[in-house]
Amino acid sequence: MSTSPPDWVKDAVFYQIFPDRFAKSQRPPGKIFQSILLEPWEVAPTLQGYKGGDLWGVIEKLDYLQDLGINAIYFTPIFQSASNHRYHTHDYYQIDPLLGGNEAFAELLKAAHERQIKVVLDGVFNHASRGFFFFHDILENGPHSPWVDWFKIEDWPLSAYDGSKPANYLGWAGNRALPEFNHDNSGAREYIMQIAEYWVKFGIDGWRLDVPFEIKVPGFWQEFRQRVKAINPEAYIVGEVWGDARQWLDGTQFDGVMNYLFAGPTIAFTAGDRVILEQVEGRAYQCHPALDASSYAEKIQHLLALYPWSIQLGQLNLLASHDTARLLTIAGGDRATIELATLLLLTFPGAPSIYYGDEVGLPGGTDPDSRRGFPLEENWDREILDFHRQLIALRHRYAALRSGEYQLLSAAGLVYVFGRILAEEKLIVAVNVGTDDAKIKVRLDNWQLHPSKLLFGKAEITWQTTETVSQLTLALPARSGSIIGN
Secondary structure (H helix, E strand, O other): OOOOOOHHHHHOOEEEEOHHHHOOOOOOOOHHHOOOOOOOOOOOOOOOOOOOOOHHHHHHHHHHHHHHOOOEEEEOOOEEEOOOOOOOEEEEEEEOHHHOHHHHHHHHHHHHHHOOOEEEEEEOOOEOOOOOHHHHHHHHHHHHOOOHHHEOEOOOOOOOOOOOOOOOEOEHHHOOOOEEEOOOOHHHHHHHHHHHHHHHHHOOOEEEEOOHHHOOOOOHHHHHHHHHHHHOOOOEEEEOOOOOOHHHOOOOOOOEEEEHHHHHHHHHHHHHHHOOHHHOOOOOOOOOOOOOHHHHHHHHHHHHHHOOHHHHOOOEEEOOOOOOOOHHHHOOOOHHHHHHHHHHHHOOOOEEEEEOOHHHOOOOOOOOHHHOOOOOHHHOOHHHHHHHHHHHHHHHHOHHHHHOEEEEEEEEOOEEEEEEEEOOEEEEEEEEOOOOOEEEEEEEEOOOOOOOEEEEOOOEEEEEEOOOEEEEEEEEOOOEEEEEEO
């Protein structure tokens, strides 16, 4: 079994979909759905309301995603649940009926795979819900339930809903709506492993694992990997770990993690003092204080040194997710921040992930505001969409941007310059996050090729060369980034 991430991941551009909010199908609703209560699509989301997005709607949007350059989708949970975010799983074998059920998911997988789009599902295996059959049996039958050892029961009686009484069982983060599995129990553990196997056999291309660091039973994730990879060696296993993930990226557990160690510094560098603190305070990624180029370089070099190169290529890089405010709101509506950060995202080793709606300028504060309905087409920011399309196309066109060596070339003031190099393909990426135009000289020893074709942005390029030394002079407009290729 390979200890490296699947080869396709380094070439992937992911799109993260929160299913209730991305697309509501144009299909006529079935009879049971004709009179259900849904929030209006365009109004601000609430913690508990549903807007009615479904998987049939995602199918109808696949052409849009393909045109954008997306070739992988990560879905937040889609299994049956009594919550709009579906992290409260009721049945791991049933796709939520509001999303179209198993029939819609089968059609979605088929349609996505026909377009060479991979599909990764969210696996919530640390905890279930009060409505999960096995836990509900305990609520009904108390200590007589055959499933009593599947959860972390501390005393009797259980109080699943009355907050004035002790719950008497462990819930994730103290939340009695989320009873934690007892992963020491062989039956509960085997149940989770069989779920993972079932959906990989069904055809999914991988699992994103929710709060995997909460499961501390020795060997659990090693067994998970072995059983998933035995079915599909190319299945992607990515964990939600916000910090240093070396203990999970040893080649025996996950292929990658959600790379918040990239997101935090990149936001702090590109947004700088525009960051609205209330949108990021208390979060587990460091988006402030503002970073200059040398401080950003230090953090990126540290990140690149954390894991072996093959693991770097398996990271899921992001700027926002359902667990964070959206970057446009974090940066106080500054569109230049979006362009600069997206440029850095699409040129970094690993698989970039775009949170649905970010590519059309959808704002949103912290949960639940970051989970708004995907905007109507007349409300799209076409300029933001345009540079997303350009940058994604460049990533697909140049292999160096996907798997080439990452070489820091200069970090001075508020200008950061690096190269991506793969054999004869050499690209230079430069960003000026300052509010003034900048001119910078970069010395490049032993660069026989001198990239001088402006692929993105508005930089002015001048080369001065001798037999052994080349010097690149770049003039960069304020708050802009450029990519130069050969």
